[in-house]
Amino acid sequence: xxxxxxxxxxxxxxxxxxxxxxxxxxxxxxxxxxxxxxxxxxxxxxxxxxxxxxxxxxxxxxxxxxxxxxxxxxxxxxxxxxxxxxxxxxxxxxxxxxxxxxxxxxxxxxxxxxxxxxxxxxxxxxxxxxxxxxxxxxxxxxxxxxxxxxxxxxxxxxxxxxxxxxxxxxxxxxxxxxxxxxxxxxxxxxxxxxxxxxxxxxxxxxxxxxxxxxxxxxxxxxxxxxxxxxxxxxxxxxxxxxxxxxxxxxxxxxxxxxxxxxxxxxxxxxxxxxxxxxxxxxxxxxxxxxxxxxxxxxxxxxxxxxxxxxxxxxxxxxxxxxxxxxxxxxxxxxxxxxxxxxxxxxxxxxxxxxxxxxxxxxxxxxxxxxxxxxxxxxxxxxxxxxxxxxxxxxxxxxxxxxxxxxxxxxxxxxxxxxxxxxxxxxxxxxxxxxxxxxxxxxxxxxxxxxxxxxxxxxxxxxxxxxxxxxxxxxxxxxxxxxxxxxxxxxxxxxxxxxxxxxxxxxxxxxxxxxxxxxxxxxxxxxxxxxxxxxxxxxxxxxxxxxxxxxxxxxxxxxxxxxxxxxxxxxxxxxxxxxxxxxxxxxxxxxxxxxxxxxxxxxxxxxxxxxxxxxxxxxxxxxxxxxxxxxxxxxxxxxxx
Numbered sequence: 001x002x003x004x005x006x007x008x009x010x011x012x013x014x015x016x017x018x019x020x021x022x023x024x025x026x027x028x029x030x031x032x033x034x035x036x037x038x039x040x041x042x043x044x045x046x047x048x049x050x051x052x053x054x055x056x057x058x059x060x061x062x063x064x065x066x067x068x069x070x071x072x073x074x075x076x077x078x079x080x081x082x083x084x085x086x087x088x089x090x091x092x093x094x095x096x097x098x099x100x101x102x103x104x105x106x107x108x109x110x111x112x113x114x115x116x117x118x119x120x121x122x123x124x125x126x127x128x129x130x131x132x133x134x135x136x137x138x139x140x141x142x143x144x145x146x147x148x149x150x151x152x153x154x155x156x157x158x159x160x161x162x163x164x165x166x167x168x169x170x171x172x173x174x175x176x177x178x179x180x181x182x183x184x185x186x187x188x189x190x191x192x193x194x195x196x197x198x199x200x201x202x203x204x205x206x207x208x209x210x211x212x213x214x215x216x217x218x219x220x221x222x223x224x225x226x227x228x229x230x231x232x233x234x235x236x237x238x239x240x241x242x243x244x245x246x247x248x249x250x251x252x253x254x255x256x257x258x259x260x261x262x263x264x265x266x267x268x269x270x271x272x273x274x275x276x277x278x279x280x281x282x283x284x285x286x287x288x289x290x291x292x293x294x295x296x297x298x299x300x301x302x303x304x305x306x307x308x309x310x311x312x313x314x315x316x317x318x319x320x321x322x323x324x325x326x327x328x329x330x331x332x333x334x335x336x337x338x339x340x341x342x343x344x345x346x347x348x349x350x351x352x353x354x355x356x357x358x359x360x361x362x363x364x365x366x367x368x369x370x371x372x373x374x375x376x377x378x379x380x381x382x383x384x385x386x387x388x389x390x391x392x393x394x395x396x397x398x399x400x401x402x403x404x405x406x407x408x409x410x411x412x413x414x415x416x417x418x419x420x421x422x423x424x425x426x427x428x429x430x431x432x433x434x435x436x437x438x439x440x441x442x443x444x445x446x447x448x449x450x451x452x453x454x455x456x457x458x459x460x461x462x463x464x465x466x467x468x469x470x471x472x473x474x475x476x477x478x479x480x481x482x483x484x485x486x487x488x489x490x491x492x493x494x495x496x497x498x499x500x501x502x503x504x505x506x507x508x509x510x511x512x513x514x515x516x517x518x519x520x521x522x523x524x525x526x527x528x529x530x531x532x533x534x535x536x537x538x539x540x541x542x543x544x545x546x547x548x549x550x551x552x553x554x555x556x557x558x559x560x561x562x563x564x565x566x567x568x569x570x571x572x573x574x575x576x577x578x579x580x581x582x583x584x585x586x587x588x589x590x591x592x593x594x595x596x597x598x599x600x601x602x603x604x605x606x607x608x609x610x611x612x613x614x615x616x617x618x619x620x621x622x623x624x625x626x627x628x629x630x631x632x633x634x635x636x637x638x639x640x
Contacts, residue, residue: 003258003419005610005624007414008415009111009414010024014112015095015120018116018120018121025457036222036223037061037062037221038054038059038225039063039206039221039223040064040225041228042065042226042227043064043067044227044427045168045427045448046227046448047070047227047427048070048176049452050426051179051451052172052175053175054455055182055185061184063186064191064208066190066191067190070173071169073229074229074241074243075165075168075444076163077239078164079163079288079380080159080287080288081147081440081444082129082448083098083122083156083158083439083441084123084125084126084156084158085097085156086146089154089155089156097154098122099116099631102115102119102442103115104151104632105434105437105438105584106433106437106439107436107600108583108629108637109627110433110435111608112629112630114414121449121454124453128452129171134168134170135167136160137161145159147159147288147291148330149288149330149441150330150332151333151439153327156441161375162377162379172448191209191211192209193207193208193247194207194208194216194251194485194488195251195481196420196423196481197218197475198256201420202422203420203421203422204475204477205473206218206224207482209489211557212552213551214549214550214553220471220478223422223423223424223463224424225426226248226249226252226423226424226426226429227426227447228429230405231245231408232403233245233565234508234509234568235403235513236280236505237274237279237280237402237509238403239271239281239403240281242281245561246561246564246568249429254613256420256612257410257418257420257423257425258418259409259411260408260410260608261408262408262572262611263516263573263579264408264585264586265405265406265407265517265585266407267334267337267518267585268284268401268403269295269336269399272285272400273400274355284402285359287333288377289361291329291376292373292376292377293329293360293364294321294359294360295357295359295360296318296319296358297349298311298317299315299317301346301348303315304347304350308350308396317343320339323339325640326639327639332439333438334437334585335597344356344357349400355400356399358399362396370393373393401518403517405428405443406428407431407438407584408575410429410430410431411608411625415462416450422462426450427443428443428447430450435584437583488560492543493545493547493548493549495544496545498542499538499544501558501559504538504539505565507535508535508566511569512569515528519587519588521588522590525573525576528569529574532566532570532573536567539563575611576588578622580605581599582600583598598637602634606627608624608625609623610624611623
């Protein structure tokens with residue numbers, strides 16, 4: 001039976017919705033908060049900020065992460081900055097403009113109400129982080145500095161050189177550690193969530209594996225929060241940390257949580273190109289580099305083998321500046337990525353295999369001096385030189401698009417609650433704020449907005465309105481879920497085949513990149529939907545998982561995650577096939593304008609596609625949440 005998707009968007013003018021909603025929420029008084037428990041899965045920006053904030057309010061919080069420390073969350077990898085509508089530069093920014101840029105950047109496939117709230121809350125995030133001691137870059141006079149990012153014509157991005165994510169995570173981590181020391185948060189490192197437990201229709205706990213001992217544990221609570229990040233590693237090669245996976249959200253999907261827009265994947269334009277089959281991940285170069293770096297390729301194919309210094313200015317094609325003069329090198333990520341692919345497909349790519357374009361800082365160094373560039377990007381330049389053994393101060397960087405962020409995720413309403421009552425989803429793990437494309441410097445903004453400023457209100461409203469009889473880990477629903485997890489573990493170990501987990505993951509990744517990557521078409525997607533089930537069958541027939549279920553076993557961890565990717569990849573392709581339009585990061589080659597831009601079909605596809613699990617071997621059910629645009633009118637997304 002199809003789900004009823006009620007987004008619970010408050011009534012009233014857009015600018016008043018969040019304030020009105022907060023006033024109308026039911027509250028839990030401080031003494032009663034101490035009686036309620038909340039589980040937070042994930043300790044990145046969204047998870048750490050949520051766990052710390054809820055504990056400070058008085059709730060009893062248990063926080064789980066599979067890393068050896070919350071400081072190891074993938075949020076540290078975010079480099080370039082975090083957006084906020086502070087208008088410190090007095091260049092015309094405002095909450096309304098940030099809202100507009102984000103809705104437009106998402107190609108009109110996000111909810112207006114959620115995006116406006118994100119823009120509103122952005123100004124508070126910066127104050128919160130400064131109070132925590134986050135060392136944002138400052139101007140000579142002491143004011144916080146700003147720079148530009150793709151998809152905007154104002155400078156609204158706050159940054160800490162090229163390590164903004166790490167510094168923001170340290171702020172949230174310190175807040176979390178304070179609450180751990182106080183006894184408000186019980187921290188469970190090296191624990192991986194393998195199932196969510198639903199009791200009487202509500203999320204009341206999780207099943208986890210202690211990755212050190214192998215023990216399968218049950219944990220109960222009044223509400224559960226998933227802040228487990230994105231699923232970009234379904235492509236095998238991506239900018240994500242090796243541990244990033246879909247398991248937590250996929251297991252929740254199989255318990256009844258709708259999965260929204262899974263095909264919306266962001267391809268980032270500034271990644272160090274693939275250098276060979278030996279690689280298991282890719283390295284991102286921050287989009288902030290496009291503030292001062294100019295992107296180009298040779299105009300003539302025969303010049304591609306030359307040293308860049310040998311190619312005169314007249315023979316260089318600064319294609320972003322040529323095609324998108326209003327935004328130039330700061331064109332949004334999806335557009336810049338497709339333009340790079342187009343240049344390389346035309347035979348004008350540079351470097352091994354012709355899969356690269358230049359990101360050149362020579363003009364900026366002449367204009368500003370080397371020292372100024374070192375101050376802005378020094379750690380990024382050092383990282384590039386260590387990886388490539390090339391000096392970006394004297395030779396242009398080589399970059400190429402790669403999988404980076406996933407806009408799809410579990411469907412949530414305005415309160416960040418999934419279609420399972422009591423199961424809330426934050427940050428990249430939900431679908432809500434970015435539509436079909438995420439602009440730069442907005443992932444950090446969303447993670448902290450959800451954790452610091454949204455969930456502390458909305459989870460209280462849920463607890464105040466919902467009868468929550470006492471449930472312990474002795475409940476039969478926990479025993480049933482635990483038995484299923486143990487059975488799956490035994491099955492993985494019993495296959496004892498001949499192929500490594502990585503070989504299956506690499507093969508799946510190639511299918512996904514070729515058929516559901518930067519460009520997709522119906523024929524390729526149908527082919528993928530035939531190939532992925534065959535690969536999945538081969539996995540369960542021939543995978544070799546070393547070791548045992550007792551104790552540390554990273555082969556077993558990886559096998560479980562790849563098994564979930566082999567199911568999830570099929571849903572991604574199914575979603576991409578059904579959406580017969582191009583929008584943002586979802587580019588169907590059959591649906592493009594004469595000059596190669598994405599061609600939306602608003603009449604047929606202005607909705608959130610929320611997929612509902614119907615059982616193994618059964619086609620999932622497509623539920624649609626219509627999107628209404630009353631404040632930013634639907635228009636062709638142009639950056640020219």
